[in-house]
Amino acid sequence: MKTIKSILIAATLICASAVSTLSAQQADAPAYQFRVAIGDSVMIKPECQKYLTGEKPSTWVYDKVHVVRQLGTKRFPEGVLLMSIYSWICEDCLIPVNPREEQPAQEAAPAEAAPAQEAAPGQAPATKPGQAPAQEGAPAPVPGQEAAPAEAAPAQEAAPAEEPAQEAAPAEAAPAEAAPAQAEEVDSTKTQLAQGDTLKTRPINKKGYDRFTIGVRGGAAGLLHSVKAGNWTCGGDALLDLQYAHYWTKDGRPVDLGIIVGLGIGYSQSGMRTAVDTTYTVSTTDGNINYTLKADDIKEHDGQIQLEIPVMFSLIHNNGLFLNVGPKFMLPVYTPYHQNITNPQINAYFPAEGVNVSNEVITGYLKDNQMTNAGTDNGNQFSINVMLTAELGYEWTLKSGNSLGLGAYANYCVYNSFKNDASVKSLMVVTPPQGSSVADVDVLSATKTYATGLGYFDAGIKLAYHFNFPKKQYVHFRESKLF
Numbered sequence: 001m002k003t004i005k006s007i008l009i010a011a012t013l014i015c016a017s018a019v020s021t022l023s024a025q026q027a028d029a030p031a032y033q034f035r036v037a038i039g040d041s042v043m044i045k046p047e048c049q050k051y052l053t054g055e056k057p058s059t060w061v062y063d064k065v066h067v068v069r070q071l072g073t074k075r076f077p078e079g080v081l082l083m084s085i086y087s088w089i090c091e092d093c094l095i096p097v098n099p100r101e102e103q104p105a106q107e108a109a110p111a112e113a114a115p116a117q118e119a120a121p122g123q124a125p126a127t128k129p130g131q132a133p134a135q136e137g138a139p140a141p142v143p144g145q146e147a148a149p150a151e152a153a154p155a156q157e158a159a160p161a162e163e164p165a166q167e168a169a170p171a172e173a174a175p176a177e178a179a180p181a182q183a184e185e186v187d188s189t190k191t192q193l194a195q196g197d198t199l200k201t202r203p204i205n206k207k208g209y210d211r212f213t214i215g216v217r218g219g220a221a222g223l224l225h226s227v228k229a230g231n232w233t234c235g236g237d238a239l240l241d242l243q244y245a246h247y248w249t250k251d252g253r254p255v256d257l258g259i260i261v262g263l264g265i266g267y268s269q270s271g272m273r274t275a276v277d278t279t280y281t282v283s284t285t286d287g288n289i290n291y292t293l294k295a296d297d298i299k300e301h302d303g304q305i306q307l308e309i310p311v312m313f314s315l316i317h318n319n320g321l322f323l324n325v326g327p328k329f330m331l332p333v334y335t336p337y338h339q340n341i342t343n344p345q346i347n348a349y350f351p352a353e354g355v356n357v358s359n360e361v362i363t364g365y366l367k368d369n370q371m372t373n374a375g376t377d378n379g380n381q382f383s384i385n386v387m388l389t390a391e392l393g394y395e396w397t398l399k400s401g402n403s404l405g406l407g408a409y410a411n412y413c414v415y416n417s418f419k420n421d422a423s424v425k426s427l428m429v430v431t432p433p434q435g436s437s438v439a440d441v442d443v444l445s446a447t448k449t450y451a452t453g454l455g456y457f458d459a460g461i462k463l464a465y466h467f468n469f470p471k472k473q474y475v476h477f478r479e480s481k482l483f
Contacts, residue, residue: 034091036080040068041097048093052076060401060471061085065097208248212467213262215241217409219460222270223302223380224413226453230274230446235301237458239266245314256316260324264308268458271301274446276344278426284434287352291363293345293428300339300446302378304332310389320394328411330385330456337378337445341371346430346441364430364439379420379448385456386415393462401471405464413456425449 036042046062070081079088221237243262276295281288312326348363349356359365393407427449431440447454 034071034080036068036071036091036094036096038068038071041065042068042080042082042094043097044089045093045095048089052079052088052090055087057085057087058399058401208246209472210469211245211247211403212469213241213243213245213260213405213464215243215405215462215464217241217460217462219409219458221268221458222456223272223447224455224457225272225447225451226455227272227274227450228452229277230272230450233271233273233299235268235270237266237268237460239264239268239306239308241308241310241462241464243310247314247316254318256314258314258316260310260312260314260326262310264310265306266308267303267305268456269301269303271299272446272451273297273299274450276427278428280426282430282432284432287350289432290349290351291430292347292349293426293430294347295341295344295427297342298339298427298446300337300378302335302337302380302445302447304336304380305334306330306332312389312391316395320396322391322393322395322405322407324389324391326389328387328389330387330411330413332380332383332385334376335378335381336374336376337447338374339372339443339446341366341373341443344371344428346428348430348432348439364432364441366428366441366443370441370443373443375445377448378445379451380418380454383416383418383454385413385417387411387413387456391462395464395466397472402468403466403472405462405466407462407464408460409462410459411457416454416456418451418454420448420452422450422452 043065044057044062049056051057064084066082066084068080069083069086073079073081073088076088078091080091080094081088216239218238219236220234222232222234225232241262241264243260245258245260247256247258249256275297276293278293279291281290283289308328308330310326310328312324312328314322314324316322344366345359346364346366347356347358357363389409389411391407391409393405395403395405397403425444427444427446429442429444431442433439
């Protein structure tokens with residue numbers, strides 16, 4: 001009976017020891033053995049179409065290098081948090097880009113790692129050579145049971161891949177000598193991010209790309225009237241731009257080079273201000289009449305619907321700055337005008353009789369409805385303008401892969417085909433009476449009458465939306481509250 005009782009007690013102690021050892025191993029073992037570490041550079045496999053949260057990734061994330069920020073969380077124990085997109089994704093969806101080099105301390109034999117484990121607080125003392133390393137939390141062997149540790153050692157050695165993975169995953173199980181190297185690696189990655197390396201400046205389109213642009217612009221505009229007695233007044237413009245561009249890129253070059261063509265259509269308005277003091281002679285069947293025409297102030301507003309064809313060279317820096325310069329051809333296709341006349345006077349002198357007549361029916365006068373004159377041709381219709389144009393601004397790459405640009409523009413005419421001989425023309429033309437008829441007065445456009453030459457300029461603000469093909473990488477202002 002004593003022998004049976006001793007055997008039962010020994011069996012109970014052995015079972016308790018095994019259960020305690022298994023419980024300690026389960027408590028110390030991580031929930032998931034990651035193959036990547038914080039600070040590693042990875043890319044997302046194209047076949048992975050969902051984050052762990054269920055959302056579908058944007059297309060630009062697949063060709064981008066990401067940095068591992070965190071491993072596992074309570075909600076996603078097997079998830080990996082990527083720094084650039086702040087999204088959780090399964091580790092099986094990742095491709096290492098720059099695999100970490102294994103530290104020498106991690107490849108060392110268990111016997112070489114034993115001193116480091118002795119120095120670490122709270123670690124079990126090192127075992128002697130030839131003995132299996134003791135697990136944390138394992139109970140001390142019971143006297144008289146020498147066979148129990150020998151049986152447990154082969155079982156521990158039989159765990160093939162679990163032991164090395166267990167050393168790499170938890171931070172407290174890694175050798176003390178490897179910790180500074182890993183910390184230095186993470187700090188180096190943060191330094192690269194702070195300098196704007198991969199995540200902020202690395203463009204995805206390094207084989208050239210195309211874009212279609214829809215833009216709106218508006219600002220100040222004016223016809224540069226060449227007038228002896230008067231000056232031009234500034235107005236405004238509003239136009240729609242439709243443009244196509246192709247860009248050439250090169251690895252290591254921070255600037256993309258491109259060429260832009262397109263079509264712009266819009267409306268601009270400006271004007272001129274002048275006075276009238278004209279004298280001319282008209283011959284009639286009854287003799288000559290010397291007319292003197294005067295007006296204190298004439299204001300004319302010239303409008304035009306215009307077409308523009310740009311051919312510009314473009315530079316886009318990786319930080320978002322852009323510059324577009326080049327020639328532009330502009331054609332006015334419809335040029336209405338409107339003018340106001342203040343205090344007009346028409347005097348006629350008849351030399352044969354020596355009589356001076358002012359504003360009589362026989363001489364001609366302006367009716368009330370002629371004080372405000374309007375027409376559809378100021379003489380600038382279908383004249384060709386060659387302009388130099390420049391656009392300078394900044395563009396943001398959006399999450400969709402398209403771009404939003406905001407900048408300033410300016411156009412200045414260097415050639416205008418408008419030609420006019422104003423030496424023998426008058427703003428108000430009087431047709432003298434013939435027989436029983438009365439005199440008639442016509443009012444012409446001040447631009448068409450008095451201007452010897454025209455130009456054009458405009459300047460203002462432009463907002464553009466760019467459709468990029470292929471999509472560009474979302475890198476600029478990704479944390480901006482505006483986008």
